[in-house]
Amino acid sequence: MEHFDYIIAGGGCAGRSLAVRLLPYLQATNKRALLVDYAEKKSNDRTWCFWEQDPDVFEPAVYRKWKQLSFASKFLDRELDIQPYQYKMIRGLDFYAHTDQLLANQPQLIHLQGKVERQYTEKDQACVVIDGKTFSSDYVFSSIPQVQEKKPDRYQYFLQHFEGWVIETEGNTFDPESATLMDFNTSQQAGTSFVYVLPLSANRALVEYTIFSKQELAPEDYSAALQQYIREQLKCEQYTIIEHEHGVIPMTDHPIKRQQERIIYLGTAGGFTKGSTGYTFRFIQKNTAAIVQQLMKSGHPNIPAISSPRFELYDATLLHLLDSERISGEEIFSRMFKKNSAMKILKFLDNESSLLEELQIFSTLQKTEFAMALWNRTLKLIRSN
Ligand SMILES: Cc1cc2nc3c(=O)[nH]c(=O)nc-3n(C[C@H](O)[C@H](O)[C@H](O)COP(=O)(O)OP(=O)(O)OC[C@H]3O[C@@H](n4cnc5c(N)ncnc54)[C@H](O)[C@@H]3O)c2cc1C
Known part of the structure; x- marks a missing residue:
């Protein structure tokens, strides 16, 4: 051997x-x-x-x-200064x-x-x-x-599913210096849904329609949402689709x-x-x-966890809140980006924030709804033991 x-x-x-x-x-x-x-x-x-x-x-x-970067929803329209970060694509x-x-x-x-x-x-x-x-x-x-x-009586199993098109437009449609991180100006019926737009040049961009939900959509539903977004939000009628990307990423609190x-x-x-x-x-x-x-x-590869376990608790709480549908993902992310600097949010989403920074962020969010989601998650874990 x-x-x-x-x-x-x-x-x-x-x-x-x-x-x-x-x-x-x-x-x-x-x-x-x-x-x-x-x-x-x-x-x-x-x-x-x-x-x-x-x-x-x-x-x-x-x-x-x-x-x-920019963020858009029906509650907020904002340019995000992300220094000292850069948003990158490979x-x-x-x-x-x-x-x-x-x-x-x-x-x-x-x-x-x-x-x-x-x-x-x-x-x-x-x-x-x-x-x-x-x-x-x-x-x-x-x-x-x-x-x-899977243990659905204990954990949440969301999917992040998306369809992206690299499109080329006839005129100059995009600002190559600024990318759209999240634009919620798309139907929210199938779940928390947003589009991101990553300009590759003035007339070329990756436009990706993303949903957080428990089920994937039919292929034609992704296409319809992308067509509608390109027509209504990007105001673009003439374009060529150069590449397609489809993906599904698990979003779960299952350890x-x-x-x-x-x-x-x-x-x-x-x-x-x-x-x-x-x-x-x-x-x-x-x-x-x-x-x-x-x-x-x-000489050995055993390392401690790269992030504090408290971030798993935060992730699980958000998934439970989305599951409860008490407030929408659009409302949660809009509030977060309205009340906090982009730099602080990106650090938090990287699991690199301090407890104090996290408390500052939580104080700006929908506290009652988050507390109820945390409580529901705790109950779920106790009941399924
Ligand atoms: C379409 C898509 C877009 C994504 N975009 C982003 C993004 O923008 N940012 C981000 O942070 N994350 C993103 N992700 C999530 C994540 O970063 C990627 O899935 C990433 O590729 C995960 O890396 P991995 O090595 O775990 O899995 P993979 O990159 O999928 O690698 C696993 C490898 O195992 C091989 N393999 C599987 N089974 C076998 C076997 N039995 N024998 C031999 N080889 C096998 C596969 O061929 C594959 O190459 C994206 C995921 C997808 C699917």
Whole structure:
């Protein structure tokens, strides 16, 4: 059985982020890792957006970035000054090509295309079966989705589902310096719904219709909402659709196992998708950077949680409030952006705010409704015990 020091099972965002960060450590210690994914990763299967203050290792793959964002709803219309953050976009295809290039011809890192059929710990080793062949390692880092039985009597299971079009317009329709983070001027009937608009040039933008709800829509409903938004809000009649993106991201407060003996879960499989927003990219970067830092310091990859557990409580409370339908997501986000600086909100959504900053934000929100959601969630947990 071939042995590697580490096996990285799943070579999407999290697997590749870890592999790139791990490379200098492998070179310094003369250790070997195997990165495996069944997909070739040659298509633009997703676009990642995130905000950050300082450039990170994937800065060369950033396709566009904006210093100015805007928020719109029937309650609020606001330009958001997000300094010291920048809002960035990385296209999947560019990320895969960039990481392929960084990882190519590295004797310390073997990149294999194959299907992971099983992962398990045996004695002091973590093993992976790939297309019928077993490989062993000291640790497996896995971003392959875990199958978890749902417990709807305890937890919320929302989906963030979206359809995005890159459109090209005939005239100059967009301001390339400013992106729309959330525009709630779209029907709220199917759930909390908004559109974001990321201009790629004056006549090209990614326009994405996003919903937080428990069910996906029929394909024609996403198209109808996008057509209506482009016509009524962007005032644009003539355009060409250049690319499509469709995605579903889980939004849940169901706790996810981050480690099973010598298998350490990464990415969405490791619970690094924020329950209340679906944002994952920055959490993956923080997590994989912390793992490599720990390896360098102590030789083992076991790290403490990258965020305080209180953020999980906040995320769960928001999901319960959305579920109760006592107030709409549009009202909640409008109030939040009306009463707080964008910088403070982005820090909070990154799970990096202080308790004092959080209390300041909560004092501006719909306190009674949030308190009731917290109470309902607590009752739900007690009753289902
Ligand atoms: C369309 C879309 C857009 C998104 N946009 C954003 C965004 O803008 N910002 C943000 O923060 N988050 C976003 N997310 C959420 C999240 O960042 C992404 O899903 C991200 O790719 C998660 O990284 P991951 O490594 O956990 O999963 P993935 O990137 O999906 O990687 C998992 C890998 O495992 C491989 N795999 C699965 N099973 C096997 C197997 N049995 N054997 C071998 N390989 C296997 C898959 O081929 C895949 O490459 C988006 C998600 C989607 C779906």
